[in-house]
Amino acid sequence: MKNIGFLSFGHWTPSPHSRTRTGADALHQAIDLAVAAEELGADGAYFRVHHFARQHSSPFPLLAAIAARTSRIEIGTGVIDMRYENPLYMAEEAGATDLISDGRLQLGISRGSPEQVVDGWRYFGYEPAEGESDADMARTRAEVFLQVLTGAGFAEPSPRPMFPNPPGLLRVEPHSEGLSERIWWGAGSDATARWAAVKGMNLMSSTLKDDETGEPFHVQQRKQIEAFRQAWAEAGHQREPRVSVSRSIFALVNDEDRAYFGRGEQEHDQIGMIDETTRAIFGRSYAAEPDALVEELRKDEAVAAADTLLLTVPNQLGVDYNAHVIEAILTHVAPELGWR
Template sequence: MKKIGFLSFGHWSASAQSATRSASDVLLQSIDLAVAAEELGADGAYFRVHHFAQQLASPFPLLAAVGARTSRIEIGTGVIDMRYENPFYMAEDAGSADLISRGRLQLGISRGSPEQVIEGWRHFGYAPREGENDADMGRRHAEVLLDLLRGEGFAKPSPNPMFPNPPGLLRVEPHAPGLRRRIWWGSASNATAIWAAQRGMHLQSSTLKADESGEPLHVQQAKQIRIYRQAWKEAGHDWEPRVSVSRSIFPLMNDRDRAYFGRGSSSDQIGVIDNMRAVFGRSYAAEPEQLIAQLRADEGIAEADTLLLTIPNQLGVDYNAHVLDAILTHVAPALGWR
């Protein structure tokens, strides 16, 4: 295990039990938690994107703010729903956030997840072309973004520009060198993992996956990662692929931890998501010694190079920093981290 970061879904609720009662609370606390995570030695601060929900949505202002407040930690998404995105505007936003962070952006994108509303992307002005479905549209937007991030000129300059142009065709600005090689694809199936590898995107595999064999999530995930790496090798890219997996992990260090999460072991669950039979991964909650043994048996974690810890963001910055500190101090070193 080379890198460990957190992944926040950014929920808020007006409930008196929530430490995040508004969008403002979530955004400001997300920045503070990223700063705290960097101070604790974590490697990454990642944020989920959901539209039409009381969760984090527009990622680039947050990523830019985190980039300005930190100096070392990777900042990223897991994932941006490309069905909702204008790739040209997104390339500008992503370039700006990456430059502000001095090249620390790790941008996770995907076809998207189940929605709060019916065909929400239509409200954003997007619709599949004839013969496409919404997943096809999301992948098409992704491929346009990848092309734009290469930084090659494509737009014919005006003969009467407001400002002098450099010679040749123009590209989207600002351009962030290297960002094209820091794009990740969130994949729920073996087939889309291969598709991502062929296009030179890193792989994000979440806490759920298409149930393609009936085996536990971590076993199916490990097979997916091996398939992905083989496809990457066959594609002949000249940079190294990275793979992240997400897990809910809670060391039980005190009575508060046990009150929140000490309810015995959990197990994988089978369900249907977007008409797809899916396997949902278990949560891990135990004393550190037990956690280490359980996590060593997780084949998905063993195959990945990056572990993203899904956090209960509504419990506030201090508690989540405590969880991260407990993992980094008492669990991660035994898994080979640093």
């Protein structure tokens, strides 16, 4: 059995070919798709966060709105760039959103991805400490965020407060019990996957990682998952971790599917440079008739190893079509693979 959700980047463009032409369209359609996915039996609605882009960028209002319109589906991010975040303010927003959802928040965080602007976090008022890289800054903020989510008091109360305080040091409110166990780290390398395990975070692995061995993407990702689970066991955590992978998967069940995705594009891994020094491998997409798709997915070692699969959706094709994409996987593919 697998948890199966969708992951949306929330792209919007005023192009006449797009059904998502404004930021308002992207947000309203995200809510509607989450509602539809829950009705179809999907397990999660996840959203990518990109700043300075015509995509989703401010996740908590969106997640809270979805929480208020749904009752069962997990809601989450994949991922929030911690270089842009104040961890205490973020803990308040996350706690409130989790309480609105009755404990359904699954929050993916990370160092982030290549940006739209140069050092965009500087415009948000943040600077790495002396001798610290921006990646170090992200990990430091993640550690503070995790500590705050435990609910332990740390702030000295005022001797003349506006309202009576409980005894002892104060914590950030509202506190949502259990949220600290539902934080995921988006790891781009084996080393950061092991670091996430030591810190007690779940693992979120996307369709991009450092090319560390030259092997096919799904093999490297499966080894990353194994390294994470080994580090988790060695750290002595008492609960079982969760692991998600993302894939672009399309079951071709009608002519519209074939017109959009039946041309055989991106059927192989790709290699590229994400900065001047990092060679990365990008995982392939899957698009085929259901029987062939099932056989292709059987060979994906990372999908087999993960407990959660996030289906990246082409959100600019509209809510109805994306609901159809999700339904096709749940109906024609998941049962054949034993995921349902």
